[in-house]
């Protein structure tokens with residue numbers, strides 16, 4: 001090698017699904033009809049009014065840096081969103097606009113975790129969290145969760161796994177890869193448990209808006225001191241615009257702003273002006289119609305997979321993923337996903353990407369593709385399994 005990578009960089013893991021993704025794209029290019037159920041992003045393009053607002057911002061020359069915590073109009077609009085959606089008064093000063101939830105997570109972990117400390121989170125979970133903590137010379141403290149836990153932490157698990165060096169707890173609700181939601185009472189009890197131990201609670205609410213059995217509660221309804229991560233990526237359909245936000249207790253906001261100045265200078269300017277259109281009633285109406293599409297897809301996929309023997313004991317309540325147990329067809333879902341791709345041209349994500357706990361038993365299917373494509377995937381799976 002012409003350079004010596006740092007130990008820190010060398011130990012950062014890649015997404016296992018990346019090679020599979022690359023191969024899926026190659027099969028596309030070679031003319032195969034691949035059903036894409038591996039993606040973690042909506043297949044719908046960004047709502048027209050958001051795109052239009054971006055064009056206007058460019059034409060108006062709004063292309064320079066903004067304040068590190070975001071333009072005041074957007075912080076105000078997000079504050080108003082909490083009022084409209086949750087009936088919560090969240091001062092705009094507590095909101096920091098970020099370059100996606102990704103940088104919000106990095107900033108919050110940087111704020112709350114010293115080298116050698118650990119942050120508690122569910123296994124399976126979103127893979128980057130573990131890498132962010134590794135990057136900070138801190139540790140991810142993975143707590144195995146199963147369907148009997150609704151694939152989420154609870155106050156008992158938090159208490160059982162708490163260590164002297166635990167600085168906080170991260171929840172994701174709805175979660176990636178399981179789509180599970182933490183209910184209000186459980187959230188409240190977790191918040192109390194974390195507080196009683198002097199730790200911080202961070203909740204990744206990135207998939208809020210995409211829930212199919214009623215709205216997911218925000219942790220801010222039960223704990224005003226919690227940190228919240230959110231993003232324009234998923235419900236608002238703006239993955240490529242790289243825009244998110246965090247909500248912090250008032251006294252933490254200046255610290256986070258300081259981190260934002262250094263890590264990003266500012267979030268993407270054009271994206272911020274575009275996002276102002278995300279809260280327009282006409283945009284929300286469109287996003288709600290899309291949500292209904294997701295619900296239909298979820299229902300079709302879950303019942304089809306269950307019919308084929310996949311284990312989905314808990315109905316995924318949100319996001320756009322089904323985390324299906326596949327022990328009836330394999331004891332190694334990593335290899336199985338590869339052969340699903342090569343032989344049946346169905347691209348999925350193996351459990352191995354989301355942690356260690358029973359990861360060889362699960363496959364994540366994303367329903368970020370149309371009903372007809374989900375039907376095609378189910379037909380191919382049926383042929384494979386039933387012959």
Ligand SMILES: Cc1ncc(COP(=O)(O)O)c(C=O)c1O
Nearest residue numbers: 040100101102126176231233244
């Ligand atoms: C649970 C979770 N958190 C954070 C992210 C990062 O999202 P973004 O940086 O696009 O806002 C993702 C992306 O898939 C995710 O699933």
